[in-house]
Amino acid sequence: MVVRSSTWNYNSIGLWSGDEVVLIDPGLAPAELSMTAARAMGAGRMNAPRRIAHLVLTHAHHDHVRGAHAFPGARVWMPTIAARKPDAARARILAAGDRLSERLAGSPAPLSWPTVDEEFDETARVTFGDGATLELWFLPGHSNCTSVVWVPASRTLLSADYLVSPGVPFCRHEALLFEQALERLLALTDSLPIERVVPAHGDLLVGTEAVRAAIELDLTTFRAMRAAAERRLAAGAAVDAQSAEAVAALVAAASEARGFEAGLLAAQDEDNAARILREVAASGSAA
Numbered sequence: 001m002v003v004r005s006s007t008w009n010y011n012s013i014g015l016w017s018g019d020e021v022v023l024i025d026p027g028l029a030p031a032e033l034s035m036t037a038a039r040a041m042g043a044g045r046m047n048a049p050r051r052i053a054h055l056v057l058t059h060a061h062h063d064h065v066r067g068a069h070a071f072p073g074a075r076v077w078m079p080t081i082a083a084r085k086p087d088a089a090r091a092r093i094l095a096a097g098d099r100l101s102e103r104l105a106g107s108p109a110p111l112s113w114p115t116v117d118e119e120f121d122e123t124a125r126v127t128f129g130d131g132a133t134l135e136l137w138f139l140p141g142h143s144n145c146t147s148v149v150w151v152p153a154s155r156t157l158l159s160a161d162y163l164v165s166p167g168v169p170f171c172r173h174e175a176l177l178f179e180q181a182l183e184r185l186l187a188l189t190d191s192l193p194i195e196r197v198v199p200a201h202g203d204l205l206v207g208t209e210a211v212r213a214a215i216e217l218d219l220t221t222f223r224a225m226r227a228a229a230e231r232r233l234a235a236g237a238a239v240d241a242q243s244a245e246a247v248a249a250l251v252a253a254a255s256e257a258r259g260f261e262a263g264l265l266a267a268q269d270e271d272n273a274a275r276i277l278r279e280v281a282a283s284g285s286a287a
């Protein structure tokens, strides 16, 4: 089950087996959480409603944790580093969530940090219902605390904030780590029968070829930006995230390599360019 929010094309995901449900990153508005719960529990079923047994929170960004409060009694799973965010980071994340709440009628205020029952470092397995399983994989890059979910029974990867807008990666942490995460995902497409991807925002990717193409498009973008920054470094041009000209040069290189301009996602494109400029500048000054 995928419930699409009217905010940020956000996808709340539910899976069930037997009489148990797992929800992944449920959100965002209270009305959407109610709809997610009703559909997941099987509103109108002749037999007893399904039980929401587990919540998987892929990472600690506020849009991914804010819905947890609506499902008391479920076991909450989260990567260790996300579950143990320091107090200052929690306060920052919750404050951003509270700003979103002002736009979402009926949201609890202030938001609270979820209580996590099951932390994991690298991998974990959730078993539910009639023996169905989910694999949780820690995959930092989008943030330092992001994980993704593999659903063997439906050959589906729930990719959190990876692959939300192929060609314009949604990086909120280190671009180099994001690239490594994409390389791991690409390697996985060789060993796993990934038939579809459901990102936490935006459209589903259906078919192995579409999945590979989306991963490769993101890699193309980052590699083109990084190559442009390294050319500038070698030529003695500005490699400075504050330089509009440097950012524009990386964006132009990416647009040419992937074959389109970022359009509505231009701000994200420029943010990626700035992150890569900072990384290349740091590697240049270290060399």
Ligand SMILES: [Fe+2]
Pocket: 059, 061, 142, 143, 161, 172
């Ligand atoms: Fe995120």
Ligand SMILES: [Fe+2]
Pocket: 061, 063, 064, 161, 200, 201
């Ligand atoms: Fe997100």
